[in-house]
Amino acid sequence: MWIDSHSHLNDQAYQDDYPAVIKAAVDNGITAMLVVGYDLDSSRRAIALAKEYPMIWATVGVHPQDAKSWNTDAAAELTGLLAEPKVVAVGEIGLDYHYLDSSRDEQLKAFLEQIQLAKEYNKPIIIHDREAHQDTYTVLNEGKLGPAGGVMHCFSGSRELASGFLKLGLHISFAGPLTFTNAEKLRSVAAEIPLNRLLVETDCPYLTPHPFRGRRNEPLRVALVGEKLAEVKQLPVDRVMEATIANTKALFRI
Ligand code: NI
Numbered sequence: 294m295w296i297d298s299h300s301h302l303n304d305q306a307y308q309d310d311y312p313a314v315i316k317a318a319v320d321n322g323i324t325a326m327l328v329v330g331y332d333l334d335s336s337r338r339a340i341a342l343a344k345e346y347p348m349i350w351a352t353v354g355v356h357p358q359d360a361k362s363w364n365t366d367a368a369a370e371l372t373g374l375l376a377e378p379k380v381v382a383v384g385e386i387g388l389d390y391h392y393l394d395s396s397r398d399e400q401l402k403a404f405l406e407q408i409q410l411a412k413e414y415n416k417p418i419i420i421h422d423r424e425a426h427q428d429t430y431t432v433l434n435e436g437k438l439g440p441a442g443g444v445m446h447c448f449s450g451s452r453e454l455a456s457g458f459l460k461l462g463l464h465i466s467f468a469g470p471l472t473f474t475n476a477e478k479l480r481s482v483a484a485e486i487p488l489n490r491l492l493v494e495t496d497c498p499y500l501t502p503h504p505f506r507g508r509r510n511e512p513l514r515v516a517l518v519g520e521k522l523a524e525v526k527q528l529p530v531d532r533v534m535e536a537t538i539a540n541t542k543a544l545f546r547i
Contacts, residue, residue, distance in 0.1 A: 297512040299494035303338035306498040318512040331356035343379040352382040360395035363403035383411035384419025412439035466492035469500035
């Protein structure tokens with residue numbers, strides 16, 4: 294049994310067969326899935342899926358790549374979505390300096406304002422940080438994080454960075470890259486993270502774990518991430534399973 298703490302079943306990659314994908318996950322012991330929004334439409338779709346399926350919860354947010362669409366209307370709309378039942382977090386939000394479709398200033402504004410919304414609604418945040426480690430850390434360190442905390446999703450940084458985020462009270466989540474053959478450095482970082490702060494996820498349809506790279510990812514493949522995490526931490530799989538489920542439930546209050 295696992296929880297996929299970060300999926301995009303709201304992506305059009307699943308438009309034609311999402312019932313089968315969800316059934317396959319449940320049949321393979323995935324007891325809960327979070328469907329994470331990345332703009333207003335995908336956030337609404339996440340809520341619709343959460344209404345349709347008892348084992349699905351939704352999160353709502355505007356991704357840094359779409360930060361240029363963030364304005365007062367978007368903020369009002371997102372605030373409305375936050376009040377919906379089964380919405381458990383604000384995300385994914387953050388900074389992405391790999392793709393600069395939205396400028397750094399636009400990204401920073403959308404990130405800060407959504408952190409503020411999360412605080413007002415006492416929700417944890419799901420943080421996307423790609424090639425923006427220093428600025429992400431600075432924003433979160435300057436007292437911007439609410440008491441509900443949050444998670445660094447698909448963590449890709451160094452040991453020092455992980456330790457900084459842990460000190461801020463954040464959880465750290467790993468996805469398919471942990472299983473990639475060339476990911477020795479990432480695995481050595483994961484080995485050091487305390488079990489009570491770890492989450493697992495797929496970020497599907499992206500980042501399919503080894504040995505299925507190249508195919509569409511699905512929530513059931515979170516098991517491969519969890520098993521790899523147990524291996525790098527030299528712990529029984531059952532212990533990692535129980536801990537990541539407990540951590541996910543506690544963080545998102547599900
Ligand atoms: Ni994602």
